[in-house]
Amino acid sequence: SLSLFDDFQLKDVTMRNRIAVSPMCMYSSEDGFPTDWHLVHLGSRAVGGAGLVIVEATAVSRDGRISPADSGIYTDDHIEPFARIARFMQQHGAVSGIQIAHAGRKASSKKSWEGGAHIDTSDGGWETIAPSAIAFGGKLDKVPNAMTLDDIARVKQDFVAAAERSLAAGFQWLQVHFAHGYLAHEFYSPLSNTRTDQYGGSFENRIRFMMETFEAVREVWPQRLPLTVRLSVTDWVKGGVTLEESIELIRRLKSAGLDMIDVSHGMIVPDHSNVPAEPGFMIPDAARIRRDVDIATTTSWMINSPEQAERAIQKEQLDMVTLGRAMLRDPYWPCHAAEKLGTAKASDLLPIQYARAV
Numbered sequence: 001s002l003s004l005f006d007d008f009q010l011k012d013v014t015m016r017n018r019i020a021v022s023p024m025c026m027y028s029s030e031d032g033f034p035t036d037w038h039l040v041h042l043g044s045r046a047v048g049g050a051g052l053v054i055v056e057a058t059a060v061s062r063d064g065r066i067s068p069a070d071s072g073i074y075t076d077d078h079i080e081p082f083a084r085i086a087r088f089m090q091q092h093g094a095v096s097g098i099q100i101a102h103a104g105r106k107a108s109s110k111k112s113w114e115g116g117a118h119i120d121t122s123d124g125g126w127e128t129i130a131p132s133a134i135a136f137g138g139k140l141d142k143v144p145n146a147m148t149l150d151d152i153a154r155v156k157q158d159f160v161a162a163a164e165r166s167l168a169a170g171f172q173w174l175q176v177h178f179a180h181g182y183l184a185h186e187f188y189s190p191l192s193n194t195r196t197d198q199y200g201g202s203f204e205n206r207i208r209f210m211m212e213t214f215e216a217v218r219e220v221w222p223q224r225l226p227l228t229v230r231l232s233v234t235d236w237v238k239g240g241v242t243l244e245e246s247i248e249l250i251r252r253l254k255s256a257g258l259d260m261i262d263v264s265h266g267m268i269v270p271d272h273s274n275v276p277a278e279p280g281f282m283i284p285d286a287a288r289i290r291r292d293v294d295i296a297t298t299t300s301w302m303i304n305s306p307e308q309a310e311r312a313i314q315k316e317q318l319d320m321v322t323l324g325r326a327m328l329r330d331p332y333w334p335c336h337a338a339e340k341l342g343t344a345k346a347s348d349l350l351p352i353q354y355a356r357a358v
């Protein structure tokens with residue numbers, strides 16, 4: 001049976017194991033530019049043995065950033081700083097990935113450790129856009145401007161340009177952010193989208209922005225490289241998106257050329273007290289999607305132990321595990337997992353400079 005430390009090939013890209021570092025916001029950029037922090041943060045997780053390292057949610061436009069400190073790839077000047085990071089990760093055996101994103105009505109907010117509230121336009125914040133003029137709520141109470149058809153066309157083009165820049169920077173793996181209550185999810189969910197034009201109302205209309213954006217990105221992203229999507233498959237709320245709807249959406253994305261789905265959830269409303277919070281709680285839904293749609297599948301959320309990860313791969317619930325906080329705590333998680341499971345050698349994962357260490 002499959003194992004965590006088996007190779008994983010998707011299109012022309014082969015990962016040395018089935019362990020990915022989740023895209024995690026660092027809120028450490030100035031005008032979108034990655035810094036030494038990003039080189040060390042991401043580089044060390046490539047050195048630590050991950051099969052794939054995905055750069056955090058990187059904004060497709062200045063106003064699409066969650067916070068003023070978000071990374072961005074909205075100008076050609078961003079390409080080389082990211083290229084340096086992609087090169088380093090690949091030189092140390094990891095596949096280099098990047099997630100491109102637009103924050104929608106959650107944009108113009110403070111860093112998470114500064115409370116995450118909206119920033120007033122008088123305080124360096126900016127006007128936000130979304131499918132409808134409905135605020136997220138809580139401390140993100142800014143009412144966004146409902147997008148015109150011109151706005152929609154511009155943002156789709158911003159995603160295409162961001163994909164082209166990601167390719168130019170040398171990334172091998174692209175993830176489009178359709179989850180976590182950001183712009184694309186705001187079109188998908190009836191809780192945030194009350195439009196009466198062709199982008200709102202019916203399921204077809206609510207997925208239109210995602211389908212058009214995905215198809216446009218697929219056009220410019222080479223067929224030989226993996227193109228993936230992170231999707232909130234359920235809103236956990238009555239009247240929100242459901243797993244059944246999401247399975248149909250993923251089927252259509254697969255027909256449009258989706259190579260892998262990264263199954264996430266929620267964040268379209270401020271309250272998540274009803275969300276189950278036990279280890280690996282998204283794995284069963286991910287396994288159902290993998291089977292029903294027959295598509296390469298990964299998920300994250302409270303996957304912490306090597307045994308738990310190994311079991312999800314062996315039972316063919318997932319093709320790859322995506323680790324977030326576990327990787328923040330331990331960049332060498334893959335090496336430590338190899339030692340604990342005994343199914344791979346840390347010395348095969350570590351760079352030659354560290355070979356004498358194990």
Ligand SMILES: NC(=O)C1=CN(Cc2ccccc2)CCC1
Binds near residue numbers: 057
């Ligand atoms: N860009 C994203 O998708 C983000 C997801 N977050 C939710 C989250 C917070 C903590 C733990 C897991 C997920 C945090 C803010 C940025």
